[in-house]
Amino acid sequence: MAITSANQLELLQTAEAVAREKMIDPGLVVEAMEDSLARAAKSRYGSEMDIRVSIDRKTGKATFTRVRTVVEEEELENYQAEMTVETARQYLENPEVGDQYVEEVPPVEMGRIAAQSAKQVILQKIREAERDKQYEEFKDRVGTIINVAVKREEYGNVIVDLNPGEGVLRRTEKIGRESYRNGDRIRVFIKDVRREPRGPQIFLSRTAPEFMAELFKMEVPEIYEGVIEIKAVARDPGSRAKIGVVSYDTSIDPVGACVGMRGSRVQAVVNELQGEKIDIIPWNEDMPTFLVNALQPAEVSKVVLDEDAERIEVVVPDEQLSLAIGRRGQNVRLASQLTGLDIDILTEEEESKRRQAEFEERTKLFVDTLDLDEFFAQLLVAEGFTNLEEVAYVELDELTVIDGVDDDTANELQARARDYLDEQNRKALEAARELGATDSLIDFEGLSPQMVEALAKDDVKTLEDFATCADWELAGGWTTDNGERVKDDGILEPFGVDLAEAQNMVMTARIQLGWVDPAELEAEEAEGEEDETEEAQA
Template sequence: MAITSANQLELLQTAEAVAREKMIDPGLVVEAMEESLARAAKSRYGAEMDIRVSIDRRTGRATFTRVRTVVEDEELENYQAELTVEQAKQYLDDPKVGDQYIEEIPPVELGRIAAQSAKQVILQKVREAERDKQYEEFKDRAGTIINALVKREEYGNVIVDVGAGEAVLRRNEKIGRESYRPGDRIRCYIKDVRREQRGPQIFLSRTAPEFMAELFKMEVPEIYEGIIEIKAVARDPGSRAKIGVVSYDGSIDPVGACVGMRGSRVQAVVNELQGEKIDIIPWNEDMPTFLVNALQPAEVSKVVLDEDAERIEVVVPEEQLSLAIGRRGQNVRLASQLTGLDIDIMTEEEESKRRQAEFEERTKLFMDTLDLDEFFAQLLVSEGFTNLEEVAYVEQDELLVIDGVDEGTAQELQARARDVLDEQNRVALEKARELGVEDSLVNFEGLTPAMVLALAEDGVKTLEDFATCADWELAGGWTTVNGERVKDDGVLEKFDVSLEEAQDMVMTARVLLGWVDPDDLMPEAAAEDGGEEPSEEEQAPA
């Protein structure tokens, strides 16, 4: 069948019908038809030719043209689609490289195979247009709640109809043992929208903490209006959850607003989450105070926060321990997720035993190294002295406040402490040199002989070795693995070297070696000159 023998308007009518059915732009369908006809023409005239088809959007008339491009003589490769400047002179006036010679050619006869191929091209283009439309529709809806219709279940994953396509609710994103039948209405959180080879993939969730936050936003007008903000959410899906809220209006109680009259607002969220119990907690900028609130209903006696390690110690009465931990550790786990801190819970008795052990250990240290009797060593520990360095280099006035210590005694204590430290440093340096440590590292400012020995035992023996270290390798840190925080031990961690101090020493070493330009480490000067201060990423060592 020749294209000219068909009703030319039929092409446009078909394109409009397909576009209406698939809810896409008719122009995309016409473009697909043009490409399919061009492919059919190439199979008739030759695949090497550059054949293009243009369908008039008003009349439906299809025009077939052959395009040949003018190229340099040495670049001529395809004789069917390219021309040299000399060859083009017989068709064009004053041809130049890049010009095109376009000639109309007779329309082709569409045989059965060509027609089938054209149909496949059109279907493929229409399918791609549908996918693009679906992706464009949902890419900005990630992070919102959607109502969907269950279509089927595949290997525990629920496939739902979202209007313009399908989305998937994976089995690990369902609450507990939820099961759905085809036709059920379901409310989900759009967790992610990805453009993949097989089309856009929309991933839903009912276990995400954000799902609960969005539900509260729908039920509590104050949250939607921004008067109340949800600062943190922690969930054990289907069982229990904790949510931290803060009010920016002193006259509105954030907890009461979220609970609602007779619990109506929170109950609506609980019903949607299959009876999940929700603790609504007032947010506090002071993390220990917020944690005490988060551990309710357990009573807390004492809180000790270690900001560097992002850990917090909580001391509770013996009878409150099981309540603070919760069934299968649920309460403390949710409180940890809510605050973003690792929580160590201990009873008052356990804390007392630990402190007693530390007291005895420090007492023995002073007795053995400074040749003191037990009573005098205990006095030092009671005044807050924890190591020999503090005794040796503290201001003498701080020793004189101890009962029974006069100026002569203080001088003797400091002399003994310094002698012990000098001997320890001498032994440490000898061992370090035996391990092959170079003077460049020994003389590096900021490293004590004990630190140099620790580095040598870890294989760091030169200033170059030291300069290649990362700050966390020296000071220690924390890494999240499979959702659990894992401790990374640092070589110099036992010397109380912070991450900032470790970073400063490493950068200083790199400057001394000429690896880093010192001007790059002066953001304050640049700021004073009107420049912008580098970001943390720019200041961080490579």
């Protein structure tokens, strides 16, 4: 088949017809035709030639050209598609490397095999165009809900019709034991869209926390308008969920708005989620207060927050323990997901026993180290003293307020505490020196003798060793391993050194050693502050 004037317009007509059918750009179909014709021409003229085809978008005329590129003589590899500068002078005026010589060649006669090959190229290009169109259509819809029809089920995964294309609702993304028949219409959340060689893969979900949030946005106008915001969602799909909401209008109750008249709004979401029970909780910036709300319906007696460890300790009445934990730990698990904190739940009895154990431990410390009787030691503990340093260095007034303690007794207590601490420091320094600790480390400001001993035991014996430590190695921290938070113990953590203090000490050591220029450090900090200010203003 030759491309003659009789069928030139048919190319454009065919391109437009295919584009309308597949709902893609006609230009993409024409480009596919150009590629297919170029491939057919290469089979006629030689695969090593650079043959290109251009179809006029108005007349449909196909122009076949051969392109030869000018290259350096030593880089010449393909004589059919390349030529040297010397050879190019026969065709071009003042040729340079990179120039191209284009000459028109006669149209090809397309035989049956060439025509079939051209058809395959066109179909492939059209499929690619359809895939690109589908990807572009859905990539910006991630995080939204769509209504789809079920096509079939494969190994527990549900394949749905996206028109065009298909999406996958994996078995793990279905609620409970949901099952669907062909043609059923369901709501799904677009969780992810990926471009893959076999075409765009669109992953859907009905278990994602965001799915519930989007359902509430559809049912509660105040959320859609931004008056009420969903701050956190935690789900046990198909069973129970907790959702934290806050209102930016003091006249609107966020919980009541989400529940709706006689529970109509929340019930619509519950029905969509196969009867999943939903606790709607008022959000609070104060995390302990928010946690107390999140553990409802259980009552909470006391909350202790450890922000560094991202853990929170909750004390509940003995009879409320099972309610706070929930069936199979569901209530506390959802509250933990909602707050992003690890939660330890204690009964009042357990907390009382722990407090008693701490009281006895501190009492014994004062009895053993200060040579006090048990009653006097208990008075110190009851007054809030927890260690010898507090006794040794507090103002006398804080000791004399204790019944039976006058100035002479307070001075004697402090003298005993200081003598004991000095002796402990002397022993710690001796042990540190025996382990190999150098004066550069011992004399470093901020390190107590006990700290130096602990460092030496961990093979940190010089100021250079100390300067190479990471802040978390000294202060400790938390890492996530297989989804679980794991504690990393720090060398100086038992002495109350936090990450900020550790970072400051390490940087000071590096400055003393000349590893860091203080001027450069100040400049970097100033630049960082400027960047933060600009971001805040933006």
